[in-house]
Amino acid sequence: MALAASGLRAIRYALEVDGIGEVIAVDNNEDALEACKKNIHHNGSAASSKVVPHLADARVYMLTHPKEFDVVDLDPYGSPAAFLDSAVQCVANGGLLMCSATDMAVLAGGNAEVCFSKYGSYPLRGKYCHEMALRILLSCIESHAIRHKRYIVPVISVHMDFYIRVFVRIFTSASTVKSSPLKLAHVYQCTGCSSFHLQNVGRINSKDKRNISLPNFSPTVPQECSECGHNFVMGGPIWSDPIHDKEWAASILSSVHTISSAYSAYAKISAILTSVSEELSHAPLFVSLHNLCAILKCTNPSISTFQSAIRNAGYQMSGSHVDPLALKTDAPMSVIWDIMRCWVKLHAIKYRPGNHPGTIILSQEPKLQANFSHVPGSLVARKSPRFVPNPEKYWGPKTKAGRQPKIRPMDNL
Ligand SMILES: [Zn+2]
Incomplete structure (x- = not known):
């Protein structure tokens, strides 16, 4: 464990991972190492016998x-x-x-x-x-x-x-x-x-x-x-x-399901592993449907309508654990824009600014005639959640060790 700080995670490894040997908790900060030693002591012989704090x-x-x-x-x-x-x-x-x-x-x-x-x-x-x-x-x-x-x-x-x-x-x-x-x-x-x-x-x-x-x-x-x-x-x-490794993610997901009560963060673990196990492997990066529509200044097709058009064109599509609006696909950008051109033909835009990228895109005729007829298996028609809300208000990183938070005058009132 490099940069072990208070030793919290090193101790968790020692106490929670079956069959673990020795955990070396390395940190360069003397105060952190002292805190680590105290925490190891507080966690009894199981932690003391496996976690070795090391100043380096x-x-x-x-x-x-x-x-x-x-x-x-x-x-x-x-x-x-x-x-x-x-x-x-x-x-x-x-x-x-x-x-x-x-x-x-x-x-x-x-x-x-x-x-x-x-x-x-x-x-x-x-x-x-x-x-x-x-x-x-x-x-x-x-x-x-x-x-x-x-x-x-x-x-x-x-x-x-x-x-x-x-x-x-x-x-x-x-x-x-x-x-x-x-x-x-x-x-x-x-x-x-x-x-x-x-x-x-x-x-x-x-x-x-x-x-x-x-x-x-x-x-x-x-x-x-x-x-x-x-x-x-x-x-x-x-x-x-x-x-x-999607096979690994799917196997961990199934084992997590069987002992869900053991994990206090089960909902989040399950959501991420589900999302990860469904992602298209050979589609680095993704498009956002909102972004495509913002460029064309058109109304949004539903995700299932867009997904159906992608699939009817012979390509695959999945979500991503990174962003609820992300759409990963192996379809080239030319196919994606042709689908959007066909969508706009069916859902006319009232106002188009002159020299805008969206206007130039729509000035070209689509080479592909998109088929929006419904294909089962939509990304939105799923029971288990892929994203869960933050656990508390102001969720996020705290101040770095050694830094004093700035106190504004109003905070003293
Ligand atoms: Zn462009």
Whole structure:
């Protein structure tokens, strides 16, 4: 447990995980370590016999214990970037690295240059920014791993409340590392209509059977967006392979159902695992129906109507655990816009501003005739919830350790 603070989670691992051996609770802060020792003592012999508090810089500790730990939980306040290089070396072959990041303003596009300096990727501001944040973190962990002939396999990657957390297994294989560029992609995002297109960093060398990749060909998008004529910005690289092991998520979900009374946060755990187990694996990022309609300034089709049109066109669609309004699909942007053009033909718009991306999109005739007839299995016709409300008012991160909250004059009255 790197950056263990009060030891709360290290003690929970010791007390709640069957068959666990030793938990090393590492922190660089003497006050935190004293609190950790007291908490271990308060939790009796079960905690005392398994949790070992250790005062050290987590980077140095992990670097001096290569491939020694089955599981490493990296949970700093803010960015984990400075710890990743030592963390990926510390995990045993096939072991698990759990990593949190709370610097969402950076990862979600608020400070793009800071994100590049910390994670080596440019974020883009868009409806999918939180999923992009997850994929930037995974890309960053992979980039550190491959320097040491290791690679990652994501188990589950979630955006929750105000932070992201990824669980990845780490393996050693010099040959698999060569295919790493095939799992990373740049993202082209249109500055007019927000259409996005992914392009893998590498491509498979079809003449070579050793998994060796080559630099990919020139951009998959034209200089100007074919839908609205605006320019693209280029973000990434991001992790473009699946971010969850859906079979694992489904099996955990079924086991959680059988002992639901054991989990006080059962509703939230169940909602996230349900959502994760349904996500389309090979559809990185997503569109928002509200955003599409806002660009065209048209009325919203219902989600089930839009989903039916996507399915009738031969493509798949799912939700995402990241956003209740997210729609993941393997349909290309051209099909999505054609469906919206057909929708607008049936539901006329009263006012269209002149030089607006939506007006340019609607000036083109659809190549695909959308079929809105109902297809069963709508995203909205489900019994179990995919999202649950926050547990209390003002739910969110508290002040960082060592910082004093600012007291305004009115607070003293
Ligand atoms: Zn566009």
